[in-house]
Amino acid sequence: MSLQIASPYIRVEDANGLPYVGAKLYVYQPGTTTLASVYTDDGLSIAAANPATSNAKGEFPRIYIAAGTYKLRAE
Numbered sequence: 001m002s003l004q005i006a007s008p009y010i011r012v013e014d015a016n017g018l019p020y021v022g023a024k025l026y027v028y029q030p031g032t033t034t035l036a037s038v039y040t041d042d043g044l045s046i047a048a049a050n051p052a053t054s055n056a057k058g059e060f061p062r063i064y065i066a067a068g069t070y071k072l073r074a075e
Helices: none
Strands: 002-004 024-028 064-066 071-074
Touching: none
Parallel strands: none
Antiparallel strands: 002 064, 024 071
């Protein structure tokens, strides 16, 4: 079973409400600094970059993870 992280997208903004271009979204195994495996498809067969990078709209690409608990950090 897979879970979609973005619904439909996680969007980040700066203090002025403008899109934060180039922000990084890290997905970690809980309680660690170990990056989790993330994927571009719900079948979890195509690996995605971790961290993901926000686009010109401040949106991160849609990524999928295996069911479970994770820690997300955006910077």
